[in-house]
Amino acid sequence: MTDGKRSWVRGRLAELLGLEVPIVQGPFGGGLSSVALATAVSEGGGLGSYGGHILTPEGIGALVNELRKATARPFAVNLWVPHPDEAAAPPDRDQMARYAGLLRPWFEELGLPTAPLEEPSPAPGFAEQIDALLAAEPPVISFVMGIPEARVLDEARRRGIGTVGTATTVEEALAIEAAGMDAVVASGSDAGGHRGSFLRPVNESLVGTFSLVPQVAQAVSIPVVAAGGIADGRGIAAALTLGADGVQIGTGFLATEESGASAIHRAALHGPDAYTTVLTRAFSGRLARAIPNRFTREVLAYENELAPYPMQYTLTRPLRAAAAEHGLADYVNLWSGQAAALTRPRGARAYLDELIADTGAALRHLVPGRDSAAAP
Template structure:
């Protein structure tokens, strides 16, 4: 892997574990990846400021020998933190609440504010902070530089990569449409930003002067070699690490990643109000007609959270968000350290 990337991040191998939001990340997974010479990550977009402070403390205690780790936040889109659900938004989900024997919500608790989250994260000062969904505010980038924190930003198009570089981000993650989980498009709609990894990575590598991580559809050593051939300095892998022993994914999710259903993934707004790639399951099929009706993030995400949690706790693959990229069928249920070794 490129020396400029490994030196910048303080890692041995140019392998970054993708950060998973919504509770799918785990401290043991991040610690195992960092201990194996990569960069372990934790998605903190769902955590309160106090939760973020505690998380960084846990990561520091778990990651051995002062090795680096990464904490991820979502940059909010304009106006989204002021949104509230309508009665129709709640009513649309009533049959699913009843099916899972849950009480229909009678109020709405908005998620933590980004400004509060990032202030707590900056104060905790992890070695690396990554962002998705946009360019962080200038005052945030200035503070990361003052504190010696390395920043990563996710781009789904060349224009987004250029915007991240202009905004002072240290490393650009070129995330192809092959990738699992949420699409991070922020300059154009997702439907206009679906560039495959093989098309995106070389264009981004040519366009920016900062190190580039390739992401999307990379799950084994062949994908790592291909990313390097395309001009990437390293790789970020999500789905492959979701399948590992230490990840926070449910038993049902891991079973789906290991089965034939992993060969079919779709982009859906059903689970969060934002497009995300997941293994096709009965809930996605049942709600397909409502794809354009569900409210945007974070409203739909908040309304769906109890359903997702209940389904995961029951190992109910029919009603849970089975995030997965298009190379999911290549993933294997092995310890994270063994997986890193296999990528090398």
């Protein structure tokens, strides 16, 4: 890192992806992403991102067109690589009835019909999604939950699309590099939302961000993006000092006005309960980090008996929808990382500008004279 105005922004990640600042907005699934949020971050010089794993192939093409119209700056679209175990045969009707029965007390409490016993509607197929995304040619495609097949990465390279994988362990980071991806997100267990471990079980892959980042930076030669528990300039400065080439911030941007989070979700991120988070399967069937509420606490006794993903997500959908409609935070999936308490209500661009200024200030404090005053 050289001296000079905002010198910390110049590095491998910014050069690779065409960014002004090496700050990536975390992609959110389940409707929490928004074009407005991704655009605000990209226009501010970072990498705005959109989680597209629930979109149809047609929806993916339309999304990329909308983002391209909204900004001429780089942006990313994120997809989930499917787990092999999630392609297994669906549960039979008796199993489904047992899974639904576990949720009956909460459905009755909210006056809802018993949880539906239909099979989940088929999710959009990853092969069709990625083909549509490659055809749309976004500047960057990022992946979580695994590594796509070689033909996907070969085609992305041929089309000039940057690729970014997500690792929760050094082992996964090495696999991402070996597959030929351009950069890797080192996602620590501090991060909010679903855990993306894919080589070992989640409980063997819970490495904290500031333990994971220096190990990944030492192990791979591609740019490393630190993620998890980073919400202010101090966190960015720490990640850079540990060897990261940039950072990915999820919860901080989820808490902004432009995100697709509901009012009760954003209020929870800014509230006193945000100091505590828990890993839970209660809402989706896959472990995810959230602010605990009544539902996560009461389901804990049955957590190993819950339906797998995506069936649990389907079964709880009416409960979550009714709770959101009536402002009942006790039944909503309040995805959150472990630094949510550092957030506050504001617009995404104001937040990004603050991150840029505060990172420079933190680096100057760490090494006086290393980086000069740098308001955007």
